[in-house]
Structure formats: structure tokens, C-alpha cells
Amino acid sequence: MTLEQVLQVIEGMAVSKDIDLQTDVHMACGADLMSDVLSFTHAGTILLTGLTNPQVIRTAEMTGIVAIIFVRGKIPPGETISLAQEKGIPLLASRFTMFETCGKLYQAGLPSCGLFNLSEKTWREAFGKNKGTC
Amino acid sequence: MDQQPSSVSRVQELVYELTINEVMTREVVTISPWASMRDLKNLLRDHRISGVPVVENERLVGIISIENLIQALEERNIDSPVKEHMTTSVHSLHPDDPLVKAVNFFALFGYGRFPVVQADNCLVGIITKGDILRATLRQMEVAWQSEEIHRYRASHIFEDIESEQTSLILRYNIKPQDFVRGGEASSKIKRALERLGAPPAVVRRVAVAVYEGETNVIIHSVGGEVSAEIHPEQVIIDIIDYGPGIPDVEQAMQPGYSTAPDWIRELGFGAGMGLTNIKNCADIMKLTSKMDEGTHLELTFKLQ
Numbered sequence: 001m002t003l004e005q006v007l008q009v010i011e012g013m014a015v016s017k018d019i020d021l022q023t024d025v026h027m028a029c030g031a032d033l034m035s036d037v038l039s040f041t042h043a044g045t046i047l048l049t050g051l052t053n054p055q056v057i058r059t060a061e062m063t064g065i066v067a068i069i070f071v072r073g074k075i076p077p078g079e080t081i082s083l084a085q086e087k088g089i090p091l092l093a094s095r096f097t098m099f100e101t102c103g104k105l106y107q108a109g110l111p112s113c114g115l116f117n118l119s120e121k122t123w124r125e126a127f128g129k130n131k132g133t134c
Numbered sequence: 135m136d137q138q139p140s141s142v143s144r145v146q147e148l149v150y151e152l153t154i155n156e157v158m159t160r161e162v163v164t165i166s167p168w169a170s171m172r173d174l175k176n177l178l179r180d181h182r183i184s185g186v187p188v189v190e191n192e193r194l195v196g197i198i199s200i201e202n203l204i205q206a207l208e209e210r211n212i213d214s215p216v217k218e219h220m221t222t223s224v225h226s227l228h229p230d231d232p233l234v235k236a237v238n239f240f241a242l243f244g245y246g247r248f249p250v251v252q253a254d255n256c257l258v259g260i261i262t263k264g265d266i267l268r269a270t271l272r273q274m275e276v277a278w279q280s281e282e283i284h285r286y287r288a289s290h291i292f293e294d295i296e297s298e299q300t301s302l303i304l305r306y307n308i309k310p311q312d313f314v315r316g317g318e319a320s321s322k323i324k325r326a327l328e329r330l331g332a333p334p335a336v337v338r339r340v341a342v343a344v345y346e347g348e349t350n351v352i353i354h355s356v357g358g359e360v361s362a363e364i365h366p367e368q369v370i371i372d373i374i375d376y377g378p379g380i381p382d383v384e385q386a387m388q389p390g391y392s393t394a395p396d397w398i399r400e401l402g403f404g405a406g407m408g409l410t411n412i413k414n415c416a417d418i419m420k421l422t423s424k425m426d427e428g429t430h431l432e433l434t435f436k437l438q
Contacts, residue, residue, distance in 0.1 A: 018150040018232060035405035038342050039414070043334070051402045058317030059402075062324065062341040064334075079314070087321075 001025055001110050003067055003090060006046065009108045010101050012069065015076065015091035016084060023090065025066055029113040030102045034059045041065060045113040048094075048101055052076035057083045065089070071098045148270045149237055155229035157236070157269040158250045158259035164189040167196065167217035171206040174198060174216055187249040187257055188220045194249050194257045196220035226251045229258055233269070236261050288329035292366045302330075305361040308351045308375075313401065316352045319360045320345040323371075330364065332437055340369055340435050343415040346408040347373035347431055353398050355429070371416075371433040380423040387413075387421070 004021035007014065014021075025046040031037050032050050041047070043064030049056060050071050057080055060068055067090040070076055076084075076091060084091050094101040106112075165174055165186050177186065178200060185199030198220040206212055206219055226249045227236055239248050240263060250259040292300055304326060306319035324341040328334075344360060351358040351373060358375030380386045387409050394404025413419045418434040 020150055032402055033405055034402035035407040035411070037402075038346060039407050039411045043338060049402075053401050054314060055316060055401055055403070058321070058345065062317070062320055062338070062345045064338050 001105075001108070003092065005108070006067075006069070006105065006110075007092060009104050010069065010092075010094045010096065012092050012094045012101075015070070015081065015093050019067075019090035023066060025110070027111050027113045028102070028105050029065075030071075030098050032098075037065075038063060041113045046110075048098060048105075050074055050098055052080055054080045054083045056080065057087060057089060060084075060089050061087045067092060069094050069101060071096065071101045148273050149234045150232055152233040152269060152273065153229065154227050154231045154233060154236060154250055154259075154261060157233055157265050158229070158261045159265055160259045162187060162249075162257060162260045164257065165198065165216055166190060167215065167220065169216050171203060171212045171214060171216060171219060175203055175212070178203065185245075185247055187224075187260065188216055189257050192257065193255045194224065194226060194251050196222045197224050197245075197247075197249060199246070224249060226255075227261065228252070233266065236266060240266075284329050285331070288326070289331040291330070300366070302326075302364040303361060304364070305359060308348060308358050308360055310352060310355055310357045313349075313352055313398070316349055317345055319348050323360075323362045326362070327364070327369065332369070336369075336435055336437060339415040340371065343412045343433055343435075344371055344373070346412050346415075347371070347433075349403060350408055350431075351375045353394055353404065358428070365437075367436065367438045369435045369437060371431075371435070373431040373433075374428065376428045377426055379425040379427060380421075380429055381425060383421055383423050 001024070002021060003019065003023045003025065006012070006025060026044045027042065028046045028048060029037060029041050030048040034051070034055060037047060037059050041063050045065050046067045046069065047060060047065045048069045048071055052070055052074050056068065068084070069092045071094050073093070073095040075093065081091065096104070163177065163181050163183060163186050165177055165188055167188050167190055178184065185197060187194055188196040188198055198216055202219040206214065225239055225243055225245070227239065229250055229252065236248060247260055247262045249257055250261055251257055291302060304323060306322065308319065309315070320341055323344055324337060327337045327340060348360055355375030356377050358373065361372045363370040385391055389410045390406040392404050392406030398404040409421070412431070412433065416433040417436050420432040421429070423429040
């Protein structure tokens with residue numbers, strides 16, 4: 001899916017100037033926890049987040065995230081925009097919630113970043129073991 | 135295989151990066167609306183062009199091309215003024231418009247040239263498909279050459295310098311609590327490795343691990359340093375801080391265990407996944423800590 005199509009699907013706007021709307025994104029990740037983004041994303045992912053601090057851009061730079069969508073109508077501060085410009089990471093904005101923005105993209109066929117793969121068996125076992133202790 | 139898509143997207147990038155102002159021809163051949171079509175014929179022939187903007191008092195009033203001239207010839211009307219033949223609804227561009235607008239204009243309207251005007255309709259230039267081609271090629275050559283020079287110099291370090299063992303050491307000081315600047319060391323190490331030609335998947339693992347480590351030093355310590363020792367076959371990262379030290383290293387290694395303050399959690403960090411993630415990224419990880427002295431995280435990444 002190109003960034004142009006992403007913008008259409010989420011009825012969003014581009015925050016950065018001069019972005020290449022033909023950039024391809026292959027999968028998406030929705031997270032406000034950058035610790036998780038650092039652990040569970042692939043290069044080539046588009047990140048949906050409600051956080052707007054410059055460390056979101058750093059996280060994207062390190063993990064090879066190709067673009068960021070700020071959800072809930074959030075507008076990033078100037079320092080975030082300029083760091084993204086410097087690192088060549090396009091910023092987009094959505095007026096919908098994280099859940100709705102993710103839903104629209106998922107419905108349009110954009111898959112999850114999928115590095116976090118937990119089989120049902122492992123999950124049920126882990127759940128059974130920890131039940132009652134936390 | 136990777137070459138073609140990346141060069142195509144580079145042209146696309148340029149079309150958004152460049153402005154009309156950087157691409158247009160400034161010395162424009164123009165004609166007055168009161169000149170005759172015969173004058174136009176001579177002008178087009180002398181300059182070997184196929185159309186010109188029509189200008190009166192430096193303002194753009196229309197555009198006229200060889201097609202209008204042919205029509206005038208067919209109508210045996212060659213001595214009538216340009217004003218009677220020109221197109222007055224002109225699609226024009228602004229010098230600050232991105233080049234992509236011109237590309238869209240060529241695709242949409244099919245004309246051979248578009249005049250460039252400022253807000254007061256004052257003609258400042260003209261743009262043709264040839265201008266676009268020349269500008270993008272020139273820009274690509276400049277960018278390609280500069281990155282290629284960096285890459286070439288860097289990737290030859292290990293071949294050009296002869297020794298029993300050559301390594302490159304990069305060292306960065308990390309200030310405590312300076313979260314805004316956090317990630318600068320990781321960013322620089324990442325770029326150095328890219329220029330040295332390290333495999334992208336390894337570069338990503340190093341970048342993520344160093345970033346997690348750098349963030350830890352900023353959040354939890356009184357300051358420290360990050361160093362990267364780059365060998366042809368491996369990268370050794372040392373992340374050192376000067377205290378206060380980790381009371382229970384084993385506990386700190388547990389996924390989800392965190393002592394990060396609330397302000398760090400509000401920024402999306404401090405979930406207690408950092409050390410686990412570092413361990414997953416690195417080929418070898420060694421963590422030692424002494425209370426009141428400091429913590430040493432040593433990571434090894436194989437390049438081959």
C-alpha cells in the first residue's frame with residue numbers, strides 16, 4: 001500500500017512537507033509503547049501512535065520504520081517534525097482514534113507487522129502458569 | 135535487484151524536493167500581443183522553439199504556439215495580431231511550487247511548456263519537459279556522487295590500512311537525564327556502519343540495541359559513554375555508566391521488570407523490555423554491575 005492510499009483510507013493529512021506519496025508500506029504496527037516497537041517491528045513497517053515526542057522518530061530510525069501516523073488528531077511539536085525531516089521519515093496525521101485508524105487500514109488489507117508471533121498453545125500454557133500470581 | 139526500485143523512488147523523491155524555481159529557464163523568449171503572427175513565425179524559427187508566452191508590461195496575458203500559427207496560415211491571416219490567436223486561459227505555475235505540480239500539469243494538459251509567474255502574474259520563467267529531465271539528472275548525479283564518495287572511503291578503510299588487526303573505534307559521551315538528545319550516539323553508529331557497508335539486518339540490530347542501552351544510561355545513571363569498536367568481522371559495543379549500579383542484575387534481566395520513573399513511561403519507554411530486547415538483538419551480551427561504581431554492558435555483533 002502506498003502512503004497515498006494510506007492517506008485516502010484514513011482520510012488523513014500529511015504533516016511533513018515534500019513526502020514521497022508513492023513510498024510503499026507493507027505492514028503496520030499500532031503502539032504507544034516505544035519499548036514494544038523496539039522489540040516487535042520489522043523494517044518496512046508504518047507506525048501508528050499517539051505519542052509525539054522526538055524519541056518516536058529515534059525509535060523509527062533505529063527500527064527502520066518507513067512512516068508514522070499520529071492518531072487522535074495529535075499534532076507533533078516542531079522538534080519532532082524537524083528530526084523526522086532530517087531522518088527522512090514521513091509524518092501523517094489521522095483525526096480518528098488509534099483503534100479506528102488501525103481498523104480502517106486493517107480492513108483495507110494492510111497486515112500486522114507480525115514479528116510478535118505467539119502460538120495459541122504457548123499462549124494458553126503461559127496464561128495457565130501465571131494465573132493467580134499477578 | 136534492489137537497484138531499480140530505489141533509483142525510481144529517488145526520481146520521485148526529487149520531484150517533491152525540487153521547486154519550480156530550481157528547475158525553470160529564466161531567460162524567456164516572449165512576444166507582445168500586438169505583434170503579428172508573421173513576427174511569431176520568425177521568432178519561433180530563429181529560436182527553434184514551438185511556443186512562447188505572450189507578455190504585456192511584464193505581465194503574462196496568454197500563450198501562443200506553433201499550432202496557432204498553422205491555423206492562422208490556413209486562414210490566410212498571418213498579418214493579424216497575436217492577441218487574436220493566443221490562448222488566454224493559461225495554466226501557469228508559481229516558482230515555489232514543487233516540481234511534481236509541473237509533472238502533473240504535463241500529464242493533465244498535454245502542453246509542451248508552462249509559464250512560471252509570481253502572484254501579480256509577472257512572468258519569471260518557463261518550464262519544459264527538457265528542463266525537468268536535466269534538473270533531476272543533475273540532482274541525482276550530485277547526490278549519488280557525494281554518498282558514493284563517503285561509502286567508498288569508508289568501505290575501503292579496512293583494505294587500505296594494513297595491520298595485524300585493524301579496527302575503528304567510535305566513542306560518545308552520554309549525559310544523564312538528557313532524554314531529548316537520546317539516540318544521537320545510536321544514530322551516528324548506525325550511519326557509520328551503513329557507510330562501512332555492514333549488512334542492513336545487522337545494522338538494524340546494532341542500532342536498536344545501542345538505542346536501548348543509550349536510553350538506559352540516560353534514564354538510570356549519572357552519565358556514561360557508548361563506544362563501538364568496528365572490526366571487519368564483528369562490532370563490539372561497550373555501554374558504560376559511572377553509577378549507581380544495578381542492585382540485582384538477574385532481576386533487572388527479567389522481562390517487564392522496570393524501575394523507570396513515570397515521566398519516562400509517559401514518553402513510551404521504561405516497560406522493562408530493554409535488556410531482553412538487547413539480548414535478542416546481540417549475538418553475545420555480557421552485563422556486569424557494581425553498586426556505586428557503575429554498569430558495563432558489552433555486546434558483540436557478528437558481521438560475517
